[in-house]
Amino acid sequence: MAYFISICSGKGGTGKSTTAINLGYAMKTFDKDVTLLDxxxxxxxxGVYLGLEDVSVTLNDSLRGKNHATEAMYIHNSGLKVIPSSIALKDLNVNPENLRExxxxxxxxxxxxxxxxxxxLSSDTIHGIRNCNEVLVVTNPDIASVTGALRVIKFAENLKKPIRGVVLSRVNNDKNELSLEEIxxxxxxxxxxxxxxxxxxxxxxxxxxxxxxxFPKSKHSIEYKKLAARILGVKFDEELEEKKSRFFNFLRFLGVKK
Ligand SMILES: Nc1ncnc2c1ncn2[C@@H]1O[C@H](COP(=O)(O)OP(=O)(O)OP(=O)(O)O)[C@@H](O)[C@H]1O
Ligand SMILES: [Mg+2]
Known part of the structure; x- marks a missing residue:
């Protein structure tokens, strides 16, 4: 039985799709069969990020009841299964209520x-939350995205959906950002x-x-793998991975790696 994790945020552009792709791939490294649904x-x-913008069957066809969802599923070269939604304007008119099917x-x-x-909290997201097993919230360290994230959390909690936690993304560590404690x-x-x-x-x-x-040894990769291991409840040798990562970052600092 598949486990559905909804990635949400209070506003656009916080890094949800980036999180979906990287978390999905990280879960694959733990031998999980993962599908990404747009x-x-x-x-x-x-789909655009993964080179699937020009496919014949999409999530929209599944929402229309025209195709079984697996017919809108494509295998990315990473091995991830991906269900893109349509970028065509003519496909805008679909009913997200059918996401349940x-x-x-x-x-x-x-x-x-x-x-x-x-x-x-547009209607696609509302149904994405309503039908999932748990919610993962992505925010940036600024007032607008944190305020929006709070609204999403309250909405999901009203539906009794567990919140797995918060991914704090696009962090620049500058003084104008909200601190981890504040968030x-x-x-x-x-x-x-x-x-x-x-x-x-x-x-x-x-x-x-x-x-x-x-960039498998970057600290970003380690962070996504750590997140995947935590969600999956599997062991992750953080110390070993961080040792490899320190070496990679050192090479990057020296300009040996880009
Ligand atoms: N950690 C990061 N470092 C640098 N760029 C990032 C990072 N995370 C995301 N981005 C960039 O920010 C932009 C928005 O990211 P993404 O598309 O994942 O956000 P989103 O929340 O899915 O947006 P939308 O709400 O429009 O779906 C993209 O150009 C992406 O490459
Ligand atoms: Mg996105």
Whole structure:
């Protein structure tokens, strides 16, 4: 029986799709069968990031009852299974209420389904939350995204959905950012991963890959793997991985690695 994790945020652009791709790939490294589902019907970008913008069957066809969800499933070269939503304007008019049936189609087709939602509480996201097993919240260290994240958390809790925790993404460590303590206190939830702003994330997405494939020893990769291990409840040798990471970062500092 697949386990559905909804990735949500209070506003757009916080790094949900980036989290979905990297968390998904990290889970694969722990031998899980992972499907990524692009439940962002108005600004779909998961498929675009993974080179699946021009496919014949999409989530939209599943929501229309035209196709079984598995017919909209494509295998990315990483081995991740991906269900993109359509970028065509003609496909905008679909009913997200039917997401329940799409989830049912997928229940025997993966260990984990990572649901990449749109920012805020639009109707696609509301159904993404309503039908999932748990919610993972992605925020940035600024007032707008933390306030929005709080709204999402309250909404999910009203539906009795467990909140796995908060991924604090796009962190620049500058003085204008909210601190970790302020964020945890405001949200009443633990920050379970911190992902700094770094071009290696953008660069990997540009190549249609996770940062783990492109820069496996970067601290970003370690953070996503740590997050995956925590969610899956499996052991992760953090000390060993961090030793490898320190060496990689040293080479990067010397300019030997980009
Ligand atoms: N840690 C990071 N470092 C650098 N760039 C990042 C990082 N995380 C995300 N980005 C970049 O920020 C932009 C938005 O990221 P992403 O598309 O994952 O956000 P999103 O929350 O899914 O957005 P939307 O709400 O529009 O779906 C992308 O250009 C992505 O490459
Ligand atoms: Mg997105």
């Amino acid at each position: 439940n962002n019907l108005t600004t779909p970008n998961l 799409t989830f049912l189609d997928l229940k025997d087709n993966a260990d984990i389904v990572i649901v990449d939602n749109s920012g805020g 945890e206190k405001t949200l009443g939830k633990e920050v379970i991963a911190i992902v700094e702003e770094d071009n290696i994330i953008k660069n990997s997405l540009l190549n249609g890959n996770s940062v783990i494939e492109n």
